[in-house]
Amino acid sequence: NAGVTQTPKFRILKIGQSMTLQCAQDMNHNYMYWYRQDPGMGLKLIYYSVGAGITDKGEVPNGYNVSRSTTEDFPLRLELAAPSQTSVYFCASTGTWGSSNYGYTFGSGTRLTVV
Amino acid sequence: QQQVKQSPQSLIVQKGGISIINCAYENTAFDYFPWYQQFPGKGPALLIAIRPDVSEKKEGRFTISFNKSAKQFSLHIMDSQPGDSATYFCAASLQGSSNTGKLIFGQGTTLQVKP
Numbered sequence: 001n002a003g004v005t006q007t008p009k010f011r012i013l014k015i016g017q018s019m020t021l022q023c024a025q026d027m028n029h030n031y032m033y034w035y036r037q038d039p040g041m042g043l044k045l046i047y048y049s050v051g052a053g054i055t056d057k058g059e060v061p062n063g064y065n066v067s068r069s070t071t072e073d074f075p076l077r078l079e080l081a082a083p084s085q086t087s088v089y090f091c092a093s094t095g096t097w098g099s100s101n102y103g104y105t106f107g108s109g110t111r112l113t114v115v
Numbered sequence: 116q117q118q119v120k121q122s123p124q125s126l127i128v129q130k131g132g133i134s135i136i137n138c139a140y141e142n143t144a145f146d147y148f149p150w151y152q153q154f155p156g157k158g159p160a161l162l163i164a165i166r167p168d169v170s171e172k173k174e175g176r177f178t179i180s181f182n183k184s185a186k187q188f189s190l191h192i193m194d195s196q197p198g199d200s201a202t203y204f205c206a207a208s209l210q211g212s213s214n215t216g217k218l219i220f221g222q223g224t225t226l227q228v229k230p
Binding site: 004040041092097 | 121124147149151156157158159160161204210215216217218220221222223
């Protein structure tokens with residue numbers, strides 16, 4: 001049981017480049033989330049999805065896009081990378097509240113540096 | 116009103132001592148309060164969680180104390196060990212009346228337990 005798998009683990013981007021952060025879970029969780037973690041700021045929600053084909057903005061969505069074509073995958077797209085997007089990105093998933101598989105599982109993160 | 120404020124930002128405790136981390140929230144509709152533990156280079160992992168209908172929950176050396184009237188909750192780590200050195204995040208969520216499962220995180224506390 002792999003849980004939540006994020007790739008890549010590290011990446012350096014130049015300003016203006018684009019990339020996709022991959023996230024996959026094998027727990028049949030309906031809910032998936034992307035957070036960014038900056039020092040002293042906690043985790044801020046970027047985008048989330050409550051099921052395949054359904055996505056919505058979180059607290060800090062500007063400069064990012066997501067899609068959810070399957071239950072398992074929830075990629076995060078960065079367009080026109082900026083230094084302000086230098087951060088550690090975490091993907092998480094959970095089953096629905098009240099279900100036997102409720103409980104956030106986080107991936108191990110992607111450390112992104114934009115130079 | 117969606118914020119969760121966590122203190123202190125950092126904490127140094129001697130081995131065997133008690134570590135206390137505090138969180139405060141504004142939204143009285145929050146109904147789920149988890150604590151996460153994060154080691155360097157890893158994603159956060161659920162440590163312990165509480166619902167507002169109980170005032171205390173204990174799991175091993177970890178205890179959550181919950182004060183509904185003050186809108187505060189805290190994590191107590193008894194007999195702190197060097198292996199407890201990590202970053203701790205409190206969080207809050209609207210689970211019962213929401214179908215998104217979104218968590219609002221505090222800013223995090225870096226705990227160092229000295230041997």
